[in-house]
Amino acid sequence: MEKTLSIIKPDGVSLGLVGEVVKRFENAGIKISAMKMIHMTKPQAEGFYAVQRERPFFDSLTDFMCSGPAVVMVLTGENVIGKNRELMGATNYKEAAEGTIRRDFATDIEKNVVHGSDSSDSAAFEIGYFFNQLEITG
């Protein structure tokens, strides 16, 4: 069993998509092992996206991520890192496959509703960034 971190970004929360995204995970047989709503500070968003520090959109992305509440989740399942990335769709919603979360709901390359870890190393870092062991079930 694999674990990954999912975030419903501030645009997803303000568009009322929390239930919709959770439903898609559950319908895909993915287990939600931890979940909470947070409102990141700018330094917390910068720490989370530290690997993106050199990218031209870093300041805008981290402003966006602390612009409102977000929902962070630990997802558990077989191949859940890849499965979640499939459900999310490509970073650019215009290139995302039909039926994916980003294709259906994203409004911008930055405001793309969801985040998902892209490797087991990033999943370990990202889960530990938001959750301690006592908060993660199963």
Ligand code: GDP
């Ligand atoms: P992801 O793994 O699909 O989330 O994509 P990346 O790791 O490449 O980028 C992280 C996040 O940065 C994306 O989810 C977007 O919110 C944002 N992002 C990616 N590319 C761009 C871009 O070209 N412009 C802006 N403004 N934001 C971007």
